[in-house]
Amino acid sequence: MLRALAGAHFVAVDFELSGIQSKTMHRVVPTGNRSHGGKQTLQQRYEEAREAAERYQILQVGLTIVKEDLEAGNYMVRPYNFYLNPIPEVRLDIERIFSFQSGAVEFLLKVGFDMAGPFMKGVPYLSREEEITSLQLEMGRQDKNRIADIHLKDDEMESIKFVRQVRADIEKWKSQSPRIADYLNIAPEGHAITQNTERGLNNYQKRLVHQLVRAEYPDLVTISRPGFIQIIPYNQKREDDIVKARMRSFEEKLTRQVGIRWLVEGMVGGDLEKIDPIMFVQSFDGVSAWIDVKEMRREFDEVKGLLKQKHAVLVGHNLFMDLINFYKCFFGKLPERLEDFQAVMHTLFPMIVDTKYMATHNNSDINARSGLDELDKDLHTLLVPKIEMHPEHSKYDEIAILHEAGYDSLMTAKVLIRLSAKLEVAGHYVDSEDDGWHTPPEDGGVLLNHTNDISSSKVATAYPAETVKARSNGHQPMNSDSSGQGVSITVSGDPTIQSAERTTHTLVAVKSKSSKQKKAKKAATKAKTAFAHAGMFDLLQEESGDGNEDVDENLRPTARPGIHSRSASSLAVPEALSVEGKAATKMMPPWKSDFWNVYGNKLRVNGTVEGICDMTGC
Numbered sequence: 001m002l003r004a005l006a007g008a009h010f011v012a013v014d015f016e017l018s019g020i021q022s023k024t025m026h027r028v029v030p031t032g033n034r035s036h037g038g039k040q041t042l043q044q045r046y047e048e049a050r051e052a053a054e055r056y057q058i059l060q061v062g063l064t065i066v067k068e069d070l071e072a073g074n075y076m077v078r079p080y081n082f083y084l085n086p087i088p089e090v091r092l093d094i095e096r097i098f099s100f101q102s103g104a105v106e107f108l109l110k111v112g113f114d115m116a117g118p119f120m121k122g123v124p125y126l127s128r129e130e131e132i133t134s135l136q137l138e139m140g141r142q143d144k145n146r147i148a149d150i151h152l153k154d155d156e157m158e159s160i161k162f163v164r165q166v167r168a169d170i171e172k173w174k175s176q177s178p179r180i181a182d183y184l185n186i187a188p189e190g191h192a193i194t195q196n197t198e199r200g201l202n203n204y205q206k207r208l209v210h211q212l213v214r215a216e217y218p219d220l221v222t223i224s225r226p227g228f229i230q231i232i233p234y235n236q237k238r239e240d241d242i243v244k245a246r247m248r249s250f251e252e253k254l255t256r257q258v259g260i261r262w263l264v265e266g267m268v269g270g271d272l273e274k275i276d277p278i279m280f281v282q283s284f285d286g287v288s289a290w291i292d293v294k295e296m297r298r299e300f301d302e303v304k305g306l307l308k309q310k311h312a313v314l315v316g317h318n319l320f321m322d323l324i325n326f327y328k329c330f331f332g333k334l335p336e337r338l339e340d341f342q343a344v345m346h347t348l349f350p351m352i353v354d355t356k357y358m359a360t361h362n363n364s365d366i367n368a369r370s371g372l373d374e375l376d377k378d379l380h381t382l383l384v385p386k387i388e389m390h391p392e393h394s395k396y397d398e399i400a401i402l403h404e405a406g407y408d409s410l411m412t413a414k415v416l417i418r419l420s421a422k423l424e425v426a427g428h429y430v431d432s433e434d435d436g437w438h439t440p441p442e443d444g445g446v447l448l449n450h451t452n453d454i455s456s457s458k459v460a461t462a463y464p465a466e467t468v469k470a471r472s473n474g475h476q477p478m479n480s481d482s483s484g485q486g487v488s489i490t491v492s493g494d495p496t497i498q499s500a501e502r503t504t505h506t507l508v509a510v511k512s513k514s515s516k517q518k519k520a521k522k523a524a525t526k527a528k529t530a531f532a533h534a535g536m537f538d539l540l541q542e543e544s545g546d547g548n549e550d551v552d553e554n555l556r557p558t559a560r561p562g563i564h565s566r567s568a569s570s571l572a573v574p575e576a577l578s579v580e581g582k583a584a585t586k587m588m589p590p591w592k593s594d595f596w597n598v599y600g601n602k603l604r605v606n607g608t609v610e611g612i613c614d615m616t617g618c
Helices: 002-006 031-036 042-055 102-110 128-142 157-175 203-216 236-258 261-267 293-308 320-330 338-348 355-360 372-379 405-426 515-532 551-555 595-599
Strands: 010-017 058-069 074-083 184-186 220-225 228-233 314-316 352-354 386-389 454-459 487-491 505-510 602-604 612-614
Touching: 002 058, 002 261, 002 293, 010 320, 010 405, 042 320, 042 338, 058 320, 058 405, 074 405, 128 236, 157 184, 157 203, 203 220, 203 228, 314 405, 320 338, 320 602, 338 612, 352 355, 352 602, 355 372, 355 405, 355 602, 372 405, 386 405, 405 595
Parallel strands: 010 314, 074 386, 314 352
Antiparallel strands: 010 058, 058 074, 184 228, 220 228, 454 505, 487 505, 602 612
């Protein structure tokens, strides 16, 4: 995975959580917010999400690593799905306290989530903060001078008697000349001392022996054995070697427990030097095999060098809440101020893309939708840019498993690739203080397969040069999003036809709908969504449909086309949409393009005064 990450064009993420923040409609709105229609500020929403991230747990992580191949003109996608185990190894002294929210559990069970999966199949992880804490605790254990002493009271006669007996045994052993043995075993008085004894010292008595020797006999050292304590002469070199061996063993456990966070470190150019690739070598079939250790280390060093030089582009859908949980899970305590969170996340990920924002930017149409599944369904008929599933990652090639984090991250990756290329063709590079988002929180989005009234007398200004008229062949046209610029792309030809013939299109202006039409559509949309989003867990479902369909039908695994598998025969890819007789694009806009000045580093945060969270802090 680290090797794939080193060559990634971007990484799409998705999470399944044990709970989310409480719905804002049940909260008293501060007086100062009433002038804004009762909406929260971004800071208030951040505080709410921060509190939830401290309480709840990421149960499943979805990652889709996408590689861009400019020569082949395609994108290779590798989706991964992990349960995340919230229970760390006991020896690390890390305790996690987390909650399950009843509504979230009900939702997860409804979509077929395996609630035992995180505990039985989950991969380990430690945040940066937890790793540092665990290491400090272990170093403290190795420093015997930091161990707290037991202060015996005068009335603790049995304990005092025990200490006196141990002291007498030590003095007697030290006075022997020559000594019968070079060690002394301490156990209850009158008991035959052997390592296999069924009866021996309890933990309290062991602490008293350790404390006595540490305080009164600096030339001796104690070793805890099952049921007794062994005392031997002190040797500095031996003690140093023991401490080093213990720390080495502990750090290996710690490195393994860091687990999936090593991928996160690879995404942010973090330190991977603690990873010894030998630790992860294992035979899955139980058959021994020879490994070229030198070559493996060389390859791993090469991967580390590549990852150190870059920060991954992070992509998600409706990303604000996920980013907050992402930071808490893999980095540590969240800052109290939103500004500080924006700054630290921008340092970790200089480019963050929210496909929810992309789908809703400069769009004020009441019927536009921005749910992830709906966007994916409408965009999958586009043959360019070409998307191929890696042959070793074919789980989602034909089957849709909605609300499995891996599948949702794959949908997010596909939406980004196709939507960004589509918006670039339309020339959507205009930004403004008001991005045209005026629809209710449950509405808004890209008009993908919507029939618009078209005026042939009005030519769009996105491409002022002569446009090419689309051929009429009786097929339903695929329209692009109708944004505030009033541009619609009509693609001629059946997108499923296996033809390399160039497809032409026409850029035309969209007529403005009458106010009566808008009011009628608004009322219809309001009626449809009144019940579809009645619960706060629509944040988990993320608008999987129009709002009035049976949710169970949407959540059931279904056959899904739209990705070419390398192992299967692919449809021939036609030329990209043409403008002025030239190929517009087969690929996403480059990350340094002005396109991402408009669509990058902005998160859609519905129900807030600002509506947008700019991750650059501007």
